[in-house]
Each structure stands twice: as C-alpha cells, then as structure tokens.
Amino acid sequence: MGQEARILKVLQRVSGKNLAPAADESLFASGLLDSFALTDFIAGLEEEFGVSIPDSDLSARKFDTLRKVDSYISAKSA
Amino acid sequence: MAYLRTFGSYLPARRVGNEELAPLVDATPEWILSVSGIEERRYAAENETVASLGLAAARECLSNAGTTPDQLGLLLVSSGSSERFSPGPASQIAAALGLHSTPALDIAVPSAGSLIGLALAADLAPRFGKVLVIAAEIMSRRIERTPAGRGTAILFGDGAGAALIDSQTGFARIADSLLATDGSAANILKIEHDRIFMDGKSVILQAYRKLPRAIGDLLARNALGPADVGAFLLHQANLNLIEKVAAGLKAARERFFVNIARYGNTSSASLLIAAAEWHRTLAAPLAAPVVFSAFGAGLNWGALLALPA
Numbered sequence: 328m329g330q331e332a333r334i335l336k337v338l339q340r341v342s343g344k345n346l347a348p349a350a351d352e353s354l355f356a357s358g359l360l361d362s363f364a365l366t367d368f369i370a371g372l373e374e375e376f377g378v379s380i381p382d383s384d385l386s387a388r389k390f391d392t393l394r395k396v397d398s399y400i401s402a403k404s405a
Numbered sequence: 406m407a408y409l410r411t412f413g414s415y416l417p418a419r420r421v422g423n424e425e426l427a428p429l430v431d432a433t434p435e436w437i438l439s440v441s442g443i444e445e446r447r448y449a450a451e452n453e454t455v456a457s458l459g460l461a462a463a464r465e466c467l468s469n470a471g472t473t474p475d476q477l478g479l480l481l482v483s484s485g486s487s488e489r490f491s492p493g494p495a496s497q498i499a500a501a502l503g504l505h506s507t508p509a510l511d512i513a514v515p516s517a518g519s520l521i522g523l524a525l526a527a528d529l530a531p532r533f534g535k536v537l538v539i540a541a542e543i544m545s546r547r548i549e550r551t552p553a554g555r556g557t558a559i560l561f562g563d564g565a566g567a568a569l570i571d572s573q574t575g576f577a578r579i580a581d582s583l584l585a586t587d588g589s590a591a592n593i594l595k596i597e598h599d600r601i602f603m604d605g606k607s608v609i610l611q612a613y614r615k616l617p618r619a620i621g622d623l624l625a626r627n628a629l630g631p632a633d634v635g636a637f638l639l640h641q642a643n644l645n646l647i648e649k650v651a652a653g654l655k656a657a658r659e660r661f662f663v664n665i666a667r668y669g670n671t672s673s674a675s676l677l678i679a680a681a682e683w684h685r686t687l688a689a690p691l692a693a694p695v696v697f698s699a700f701g702a703g704l705n706w707g708a709l710l711a712l713p714a
Contacts, residue, residue: 355606361440362609363645369610382614383589387606 330376334396337371350394355387365390372396378403407530408575409711412681413466413567415458416668417449421545421562430559431552437559442644446562446669448545455487456494458565459541460501462677466537466567474502478533481522483540483673485515485596485702486547498539508533515542515596516640516701518673519566523697523709524582526570534572541565542672547601557601560643562669566677576684577691577711583623584707585615594702612646612700616708617653620698623708631656635693638683640700641665641675650698672701 328336339345342359354360360368365387373380378400390396422445423434438444449458459482467474480502482495493511512518512525519540526536544561548554570579590611593604616639624630631654639647644665651658662683671678676699691713700706 362606363649365606366610366613366649382587382611385607385610385614386590386593387604387610 330400331393331397333375334372334393334400337375338368338393341367341371348393350397351392354391354393372400376400376404406572407527407579408571408573408714409577409579410472410569410571410575411466411469412569412677412684413462413464413469414678414681415461415465415565416678417447417453417458417563419448419450420445421448423559426550426559429550430555432555432559440645441560441669442663442665443560443669444666447564449543449563453543454494455484455541455543456497456501458543458563459484459494459498459539459567462541462565462567463498463502463537463539466569470569472535472569474504477504477507477535477537479526479529479536480504480507480509481512481526481536481538482509483512483514483518483522483538484542485513485518485672486542486544487511487513488543494541514701514703514705515672516642517699517703517705517707519676520640520697520699520707520709521584521705523568523570523579524584524707526568527579527582527709530570530572536570538568538570538677539565540567540673540677542674544601544670544672547596547599549600556605557603560670561601562671564668564671564674564678566674566679566681568677568680574714576714577695578714580710580712581623581627582707582709583619585619585705587704590704591702594704596702609643609646611704612642612706613649613653615704615706616650616698616700619706619708620650620654620696623710624696627710629694629710633694634660634696635691636683636695637661638676638680638695638697640698641668641679642670642700673699
C-alpha cells in the first residue's frame with residue numbers, strides 16, 4: 328500500500344467516514360476532521376508511519392489537506 | 406511548606422445562554438453546546454471591572470478562611486483581559502482591601518496565569534506567610550459577537566476566583582509544581598488590540614499534547630499515577646478537551662471536576678472558580694491527591710500537585 332493510501336486509511340479510521348477527499352481539499356471543510364479528530368489523526372500518523380511529530384509542528388495548517396500530510400510524512404521519513 | 410487554605414469566587418449576575426448568543430454568531434444553540442459543552446456564560450455589567458471582580462472573589466476567599474487582609478503577606482493577581490495594561494489590577498485590589506504596603510504583583514497571563522500564581526505562591530509562602538492568589542477576567546470585552554468572531558464568542562465568559570496559600574496550615578499541602586513556556590507558538594492564541602485571536606485547531610493540538618504530558622510527568626516524579634489522583638481541576642477551556650485529556654491519561658472522567666457548562670471559559674479565572682466549587686463539595690477531609698492543570702496563551706502550561714495535609 329502506498330503512502331497516500333496509508334494516510335487515507337488513517338484519516339478514514341479516525342473520522343469514521345469512508346470518504347476520499349481530493350489532494351488539495353480541506354479536510355476540515357469536507358467534514359472529515361474537526362479539532363478533536365485532528366488530535367487522533369496526528370496520533371494515527373505517528374503510529375502508522377513510525378514517526379514522531381514534535382510539538383513545534385503541531386499546527387493545523389500543516390495537516391489540513393492530504394497533499395500537505397503526504398509531503399510532511401515524506402519529509403519526516405526521508 | 407505551603408498549604409491550600411481555601412478558595413473564593415465571584416460570577417457576574419448576567420447569564421448569557423446559547424439561545425441569546427447563537428443568532429449573533431450565525432450558529433445554533435445545539436451546535437455551541439456540542440463543540441464546547443457550554444450552556445451559558447456570565448457577562449460583567451458595564452460598571453464592573455477586572456479589579457472589582459477580583460476584589461469580590463478575594464473577599465469571599467478571605468471570609469471563607471476567617472482571615473483579614475492585614476494578615477496577607479503578598480497578593481498575586483492573574484489577568485489577561487484587564488482594562489488597563491499597567492498598572493494592572495493587583496495594586497487596585499490591594500488598595501481596595503485596605504493594603505497600602507503589602508506587595509501586590511500582576512501576572513499578565515490569561516488561561517494559565519492562575520496556575521502560575523498558585524505555583525509561585527507555594528514557593529513564596531515560606532517568605533511571605535499568607536499569599537492570596539486572585540484571577541479575574543472580563544473576556545466578554547475581548548470577543549466579537551459576530552459570525553466572524555464565532556470561534557471565540559461562543560467560548561468565553563467573565564468571572565473571578567481566589568485561593569489562599571498559607572505557609573502554616575491548610576487542607577492540602579502543595580507538594581510540587583511544573584511550569585512551562587514555549588513562545589514559538591505564541592501567535593496561535595493571543596489578545597492583541599483589545600481582541601482575542603485563536604487558531605482553535607492548533608490550540609487543541611498543542612493543549613492535548615502538553616496537558617497530559619505535564620500531568621503525567623509531575624505525577625511520575627512524585628511516584629504517583631493518574632489512578633492515585635482523587636480530583637483533577639483543569640482550566641475550563643472546553644469540555645471536549647477535558648474529556649480528551651482524561652482519556653489520554655487513562656484516568657476516570659468523573660474525577661475531572663467540570664463546571665464549564667455554566668460559566669464557559671473564563672480564562673485564567675476558570676481554574677480557581679472550579680477549585681472554589683469543588684472545595685465546597687468536599688464532605689470530608691481530603692483523602693487523595695489533587696492535580697491542578699492549565700494551558701493557554703504564551704504558550705504557558707503546567708500542573709500542580711497537592712496532597713492531603
């Protein structure tokens with residue numbers, strides 16, 4: 328399974344919705360995430376990809392589209 | 406040594422329910438309740454000030470303790486919403502209590518300011534004896550009751566709380582505290598040009614990470630765990646956040662005292678208002694550790710541990 332698919336899997340698990348938003352679609356405007364689901368999404372990404380997301384990166388704007396999340400995980404995994 | 410003696414609080418009379426607020430911010434009462442856990446909040450009257458709210462809470466606290474102002478060695482006053490930046494409300498409150506040489510210091514930190522006050526009071530009580538910590542906020546004058554201001558207008562209310570820390574006696578001994586500041590994210594929550602700005606999603610992310618970690622670290626270095634704690638008193642920022650923190654700590658939700666439904670988020674006052682109400686419900690001497698914790702603008706956060714005296 329590719330990285331994008333794994334991110335989507337985490338997103339669908341924490342949101343409880345089987346939606347597949349476009350790469351640049353806001354995950355908040357689409358209804359997939361709210362403030363509190365976002366905390367679960369971050370924790371889910373850390374678990375899925377074995378990365379540690381530091382406090383300094385805890386800005387909602389860094390995780391509000393699939394493309395941004397994909398880029399972030401790629402950078403963390405590099 | 407430093408002990409918690411007692412608490413006091415003051416809430417303005419005017420109640421503002423979700424039904425009144427919702428149409429102003431283009432929301433429904435049910436939505437406000439679901440995203441915050443808040444049913445109503447209090448707004449100060451036009452003739453009330455941060456200092457007058459703080460004075461009322463201070464007087465109740467001193468009355469509860471059977472202490473007179475002249476017995477105080479130090480006042481610490483927390484507020485992020487004072488009408489006047491400098492001098493802040495501390496000197497006004499001290500003067501209104503009839504104190505003209507007792508040191509009275511402002512802690513200009515919203516949200517976590519009262520926790521900082523408690524922690525400093527615990528450290529300073531051996532020198533100053535009785536330290537009165539006051540937190541007072543009029544957040545209703547820092548929000549915009551418009552659709553654009555919805556994210557903060559639904560949350561905040563006004564109020565004041567107070568705590569008396571005593572070097573000699575009290576119902577709980579303050580055993581340890583942990584304070585932290587990280588200004589690198591200061592822009593996500595701030596009061597600037599008389600208005601509050603909050604990037605709510607980022608605030609929740611930061612708070613959910615930092616609060617459980619601070620509480621867990623404080624308990625661990627005192628050889629305790631969340632299951633040992635009898636009561637958690639948290640800054641009443643958002644019911645959903647408190648429940649997330651409880652889950653994150655794997656602590657029983659019913660041990661988290663909550664009164665946000667009635668007062669909303671009163672910023673730094675909320676911790677002491679909650680403590681005052683919790684203390685009034687104690688039917689017997691304290692039997693288990695109590696944890697105070699707060700997070701907010703700065704970013705400032707931390708936790709404080711009190712043990713049965």
